[in-house]
Amino acid sequence: MIGLLRTIGRGMTAVSITLMILLCVPITYEAIARFFNAPTIWVFETTLYAFILLGFCGNALAVQSGSHFRVVLLREIFPAKRRMFDLIAQLSTLAFGVLIIATGSYFVWYSASNAILSATLLEVPLWIPQLAVPLGGIGLVMQTIVQMATGEAPVGDAHGIGE
């Protein structure tokens, strides 16, 4: 079971890393196309949806690498209670992940059943990019379950680079 969760998490991580590497390509293409008075109708939307997918799917990696910022002052002051603070954080993250999955799934269902399209020339069925929300919730929940079940501490230190 844990192995399956890890595999799904790795898949999500691979998607988000690939998007990170490729994100610059269409934007550069658009900048050049605009320079030659030939702007596209697809770059704006596709890159935005790719970014949203990257942001949500990246949760599996972010939980695993401990990138999500936490105030750990009390946890440091009371080292004997660390396990308790970690458990509170993990249970809260799980609850929040479930909330994201539930609301995200409703969002997708609502857009699909009402055939809602994006208000652009591309007219993308919005349920497709909105799938990123429940997927992000799934990544958050699965990686947190892996950490709770295995007692693994986050690896790596991506936190702080964005500041």
Next chain:
Amino acid sequence: MLMDFIYDHVGFIAIFLLFFLMVLSVPVFVSMGLAAFAAALLVEDPFLAFRNFINISWQGASIFELIALPLFIFTGTIMQRTDAGRDLFEVTKAWTGSIPNSLGVATIAACGIFAAISGSSVATAATVGLVAIPLLLEEGYGERRAGGFVAGGGTLGIIIPPSIPLILYGVITETSIGQLFIGGVVPGIIMMSLFTLYVMLSRPRVTVTHSISLEERMAITRRSLGVVLLPVVIIVAIYTGVFTPTEVGALSVLYVCALGFAQRKLSFADLKAAAVVATGATTMLFMLIVFGQYFAHFLTFEQVPQAIAAAIIENASGIWAITLMILAYIVLGMFLESAAMLLISIPIFFPVAEQLGMDPIVFGIFAAISMEIAQISPPIGVNLFTIHGISKIDLWKLARGALPFLLIQIGMLYLVYLVPEIVLWLPNSMK
């Protein structure tokens, strides 16, 4: 009676819940989302609260300008992999060789240039620190000053464009990110000059000089020209409006990749490693923004920022209100990292700044300098932890070393408020 109290104070209940969850070490984005959702359940129909949660969060995610974030973060993480810190430090060392405390000055200059590429304070401190700290220690600056110079110099990453916190601020307040970037140029140069002046005057003076011939200086500079020129290209591209900040971010990624591969300093494995770090950092910021926007929307709907703004303006005006904000930022900076601090504070302080007559661009720079203070404020200043991580210098020694930079930044906050023209002059010339 109880329900009336809850209805009247639900915004403050949300704030209380937020801090309560954060203190329990719950991730900040989870704290923001749960606090606002739980408070909404107290006063709204549960299904409406459920729908608002996802609708507002989706709006927070669907902002095209946010795409600049991963691009500049990725530029910074690639630069870290290509030894750019060493190249930059070699150049700045070559040109500052004959002035007092020359290696310290070279450190600040390298931080300033790297900041103008990466937009990240931590990436700047980590990249320059790895190269500079061992040399600074070797020349006798001592651990306090060596670590302090890098921690302080690293904060320039927040104000010199491109700047990740300024992108966040622009998105939250719907202020032009291009104008914010350009608004940060003059204050960034002033701050870098003040940092340099402090380093030159700091005691005990280190007398080691690095005098080299003009030919050698030119040769070193030519070798690193690709990196040194990039900040100029970025700022000119944004200033002239040829490219949007997002496009500049994309071009920067491609440029540093091409440069790294051409100079054989970047492999595909390095690129993947840089992408992993950038993805973790981007997701952290993305989730903070999405659910920070939801939290901010709830507070605004409940009129909390307006109430706080009115209370501040009623009890203090002008310079005193600014002093209150600075104190609040110093205290918040002790417990929150900069992105979280920005997302929590801006919805509350932005109306105060508006009532004080501050231009949104001026307040953006003011907020960015406040973020700098948070980066080097103990106990959780992220720059201090970064330097501690790479050098093992004691955290409190680092905090003492960064204190003069923190005082300069506080002075800059007052300067920006009292003389807003230093911020607005360049952006106004763009129009």
